[in-house]
Amino acid sequence: MKQASTKPLAVTRRKFLISTAIVAGGLSIQLNLANASALLLKGQVKGRMKGENTANELSPWLTIKPDDTIIVTVPTPEIGNGASTQHAMNIAEELECAWDFVKIEFADYRREYQKPGSYAVGLQPFFGGHSTDHDRMPYTMQLGASARERLKMAAAQRWGVPASEITARESVLTHQASGRTLRFGEVAADAAAVEIPVEPELKPQGDWRLLGKAQPYKLQLPKVVNGSAMYGIDINLPDMVYAALLQSPVHGGLLKSHNPDAVLNMPGVRAVVVIDPAASVGSPVETSPTFGFEGSECRSGVAVIADHYWQAKKALDALPVEWDNGLGAFWSSDKKIHERQDQVLSRWEGVPLTKSGNVDAVKAAKTVEATYRTPFCEHAAMEPLNGTAIYSAEGLELWHSTQDIQQAFWVAVDESGLHPDKVRFNPTLVGGGFGRRVIGDDVRTVVAIARQHPGVPVKVIWSREETTRQGTYRTQIAARYKAGLAKDGMPLSLQGETCYSGMAINIGYTDMVYAVTGAIPNVRLSTSQLPMHIATGAYRGPCYNSHAFTCETFIDECAVAGGIDPLEYRLKLLAGWDPAWSDCLKLAAKKAGWGKPLPKGQGRGVAISNWPQPGKKQAGSTVCTVAHVEVSQAGALTVHRIDFTFDCGRIVNKDAVAAQLEGGIVFGLNMALNEGLTIEGGAIAENNFNRMPMLKMRDLPEINIYFEALSGHDRFSIIGEAPVGPIGPAIGNAIYQATGKRLRTTPFRAQDLSWS
Amino acid sequence: MTTIKFKVNGQEQSLDIDPSTPLLWTLRDHLGMTGTKFGCGIAQCGACTVHINGHATRSCVIPVQAVEGAEVVTIEGLSDSGDHILQKLWVELNVPQCGYCQSGVLMAAADLLKRNPNPKDEEIDAQISNICRCGTYSRIRAAIRRAAEDLKS
Numbered sequence: 037m038k039q040a041s042t043k044p045l046a047v048t049r050r051k052f053l054i055s056t057a058i059v060a061g062g063l064s065i066q067l068n069l070a071n072a073s074a075l076l077l078k079g080q081v082k083g084r085m086k087g088e089n090t091a092n093e094l095s096p097w098l099t100i101k102p103d104d105t106i107i108v109t110v111p112t113p114e115i116g117n118g119a120s121t122q123h124a125m126n127i128a129e130e131l132e133c134a135w136d137f138v139k140i141e142f143a144d145y146r147r148e149y150q151k152p153g154s155y156a157v158g159l160q161p162f163f164g165g166h167s168t169d170h171d172r173m174p175y176t177m178q179l180g181a182s183a184r185e186r187l188k189m190a191a192a193q194r195w196g197v198p199a200s201e202i203t204a205r206e207s208v209l210t211h212q213a214s215g216r217t218l219r220f221g222e223v224a225a226d227a228a229a230v231e232i233p234v235e236p237e238l239k240p241q242g243d244w245r246l247l248g249k250a251q252p253y254k255l256q257l258p259k260v261v262n263g264s265a266m267y268g269i270d271i272n273l274p275d276m277v278y279a280a281l282l283q284s285p286v287h288g289g290l291l292k293s294h295n296p297d298a299v300l301n302m303p304g305v306r307a308v309v310v311i312d313p314a315a316s317v318g319s320p321v322e323t324s325p326t327f328g329f330e331g332s333e334c335r336s337g338v339a340v341i342a343d344h345y346w347q348a349k350k351a352l353d354a355l356p357v358e359w360d361n362g363l364g365a366f367w368s369s370d371k372k373i374h375e376r377q378d379q380v381l382s383r384w385e386g387v388p389l390t391k392s393g394n395v396d397a398v399k400a401a402k403t404v405e406a407t408y409r410t411p412f413c414e415h416a417a418m419e420p421l422n423g424t425a426i427y428s429a430e431g432l433e434l435w436h437s438t439q440d441i442q443q444a445f446w447v448a449v450d451e452s453g454l455h456p457d458k459v460r461f462n463p464t465l466v467g468g469g470f471g472r473r474v475i476g477d478d479v480r481t482v483v484a485i486a487r488q489h490p491g492v493p494v495k496v497i498w499s500r501e502e503t504t505r506q507g508t509y510r511t512q513i514a515a516r517y518k519a520g521l522a523k524d525g526m527p528l529s530l531q532g533e534t535c536y537s538g539m540a541i542n543i544g545y546t547d548m549v550y551a552v553t554g555a556i557p558n559v560r561l562s563t564s565q566l567p568m569h570i571a572t573g574a575y576r577g578p579c580y581n582s583h584a585f586t587c588e589t590f591i592d593e594c595a596v597a598g599g600i601d602p603l604e605y606r607l608k609l610l611a612g613w614d615p616a617w618s619d620c621l622k623l624a625a626k627k628a629g630w631g632k633p634l635p636k637g638q639g640r641g642v643a644i645s646n647w648p649q650p651g652k653k654q655a656g657s658t659v660c661t662v663a664h665v666e667v668s669q670a671g672a673l674t675v676h677r678i679d680f681t682f683d684c685g686r687i688v689n690k691d692a693v694a695a696q697l698e699g700g701i702v703f704g705l706n707m708a709l710n711e712g713l714t715i716e717g718g719a720i721a722e723n724n725f726n727r728m729p730m731l732k733m734r735d736l737p738e739i740n741i742y743f744e745a746l747s748g749h750d751r752f753s754i755i756g757e758a759p760v761g762p763i764g765p766a767i768g769n770a771i772y773q774a775t776g777k778r779l780r781t782t783p784f785r786a787q788d789l790s791w792s
Numbered sequence: 793m794t795t796i797k798f799k800v801n802g803q804e805q806s807l808d809i810d811p812s813t814p815l816l817w818t819l820r821d822h823l824g825m826t827g828t829k830f831g832c833g834i835a836q837c838g839a840c841t842v843h844i845n846g847h848a849t850r851s852c853v854i855p856v857q858a859v860e861g862a863e864v865v866t867i868e869g870l871s872d873s874g875d876h877i878l879q880k881l882w883v884e885l886n887v888p889q890c891g892y893c894q895s896g897v898l899m900a901a902a903d904l905l906k907r908n909p910n911p912k913d914e915e916i917d918a919q920i921s922n923i924c925r926c927g928t929y930s931r932i933r934a935a936i937r938r939a940a941e942d943l944k945s
Contacts, residue, residue, distance in 0.1 A: 116890030116926055254888070257882070258874060260882075260888050261882045261891075261895075261898060262868065262870075262871075262873075262879065263825070263826070263827020263828070263866065263867035263868045263895050264868070265891060267829075267892055269826075272826065303793070303810060344813070344817065344821045344822065345820075345821055346810065346814065346817045347810065415925075416925055418829070418839055418892040418925050418926075419829070419831075465890075465891070466890060467829075467891070467892030467893075468926060469890075499833060500831065500832040500834075501833075691886055692886075695886060695928075695931075698930055698931070699889055699926045699927035699928065701927070702926075703925075706927075724832055724833070725836035726834060730837075731929075732917075732921050733916065733917045733920050733921070733929040733933060734917035734918065734921070736929050736930060739930060
């Protein structure tokens, strides 16, 4: 890895003003976009200008209290990736505060609505990640620097010495010459009155003390391990009642009939309410949900409200309900779906999105063609879907585990029909997201139920079965590829078509690295749709997690057909590309003992991918895996070892990156080995973990993660999604080496791997 | 409704409650102790693990009538101030990601260590069958190993 850059991060995109105030006897510091109105017009800042009655309200990013406590306000939810801790570290780096004094609070999204730009900085500012975003990170660091300088000047004034003679370290201000010291908290209030003519420069990266060095535990952990951490499902309010719900098992179906009288006399039952998608009120003002409202619609169903959850659930189980399944019932089985996918793909009539040369004019020595499939997958976050809301004449208040606060807020406004000033959204810790808690269909359902039972808080809990059936799944895909190989085995042409049945994201497909390097002169990559009724959405590296499997398996097949070692094949194809890719391949191969003989029934496979910018040099996070597997003659698969290399440029927190890679690798393993929903009569057949096997500790292979392929390029690319990509194809390619069986669909557990 | 008496974290509890209510929901809804988590409701994931009379048990399938007279310990009572060796190591080694499953994992791991202060990897794997979707398994194992080492000295 290269030496750290000597440059500070650049604050470039927007000019801003820093303003201060005295809060609770201490210093509060906030950002004011100097040109918020102009940005609003350009659509760069979400929300609407209000102006009135807000001047005295504060949108603090940072508060220093007299007792030295540092409150860092975080606009993003905490989903377990440590983004809020990282955000605080970015500030602490410049503030020079003692880390032990740092606490985190979630920002109130209403402030952003009332005063656009208060918290909206960087890519998807209210989404649960991106703490090292190249816009947001210098902004937050500037806050720390500004506060530090103001504290220094306040101390300088008190002591009557030049501020330049004062140093700040570990929340203490020191005048070296006289040996005098002051704690930050002692001058915090004075610092609020300090005007600084020019905002301080950020430190050169080489001077960083925390970033790139410290690896503190996530700030919420002491509460997580003693049970006091509050996830959405843990909210407890006076007079709270509970709702259990059931929605059409076939997505898009409608509640035909139900009989509330059958359960209203059961103990504790308060009400039975209908969840009616058509009853949504609509926002009274222009809205700006991060991802739009499509996919956030309620699903037709019914909810029982009772004093306790168990009472609500028992009554729901006893409630007679009939469904009109609607058109979704057409999809009677997976077999039918696969036949239709094949019909679409065999026409080769998809929309070409990536095109170079002429694939039809190629005279190939050999042609390789194969079709791949990946199924619908459920996020299976450990915290089942839930939310708590109180709807009354005063307005609507919610407590909810969301991955995107802005999206959740506007969905709540839209479903309730209330003016945004009357809606308050309280983010909580999130018990796993992986993309499931983004679009806000759960928020909308909670509001729809609470609205019908006003005046008391209603906690709505989806059972695990309901959570599973009412997913927004990773879309299934089918992909067909065709390559024409030259006599030397290398591809002259690459043709592909990917057929989606839901939310289609092409990252890792139409911009797959092999299509953009120029190493393959003739390329045509198309997409098509087999529309279905099943709800789909983001899922840890949306669609990339499928494309990495189809693309990296096909390239492996080309290598085998061309008679070239699969590692060598990839290195040849990537020869003129960003060298970090080759470095990742070579290091993983070396560490894994690539090429060393293995007994029969064992094999190694390799795969490489990048999220979210595979088609650009020195961008995104490149990830590479060599898997070592063993398959018994009877077909039992054991993954012995995963050797993993990556390049995300640089890193600011090694342990946090390692944790995301470890988790992503396990996620990728589970996806490849276990995950896949079955469609029966238009509905999802799986409903709980007894039918949906999940990787457990005993299934864990040896996992080796190497940091030595980091290029040191000046970027801190996101690392949560990328690692899920190469795991499946590396294992599949290893299984081929072990058994001669080529796996073209996931999950692998469902397939006959026996050999003789 | 039936009156059920049992102890939670050393405190006597007497509840008028539907006796079929799972212990999980009794703790969460009736006693306001939300550290014990709901994950699946069918004893598959282990998020709801508590100790009943000293044994790690998945509380989502235990009706409260079955704990009449029993001693229940939840994550809130695993230690006086969050200083059980596993709790300390869980923080130090940054084990949790989202953390939702971890109170159950901690209760299962504490039970394992109590019975087997120096477990082999295979014994850890056999005992800790909890589901962690974030994939923190390697850190869970490492923390249990470290605890065993620390307990030796």
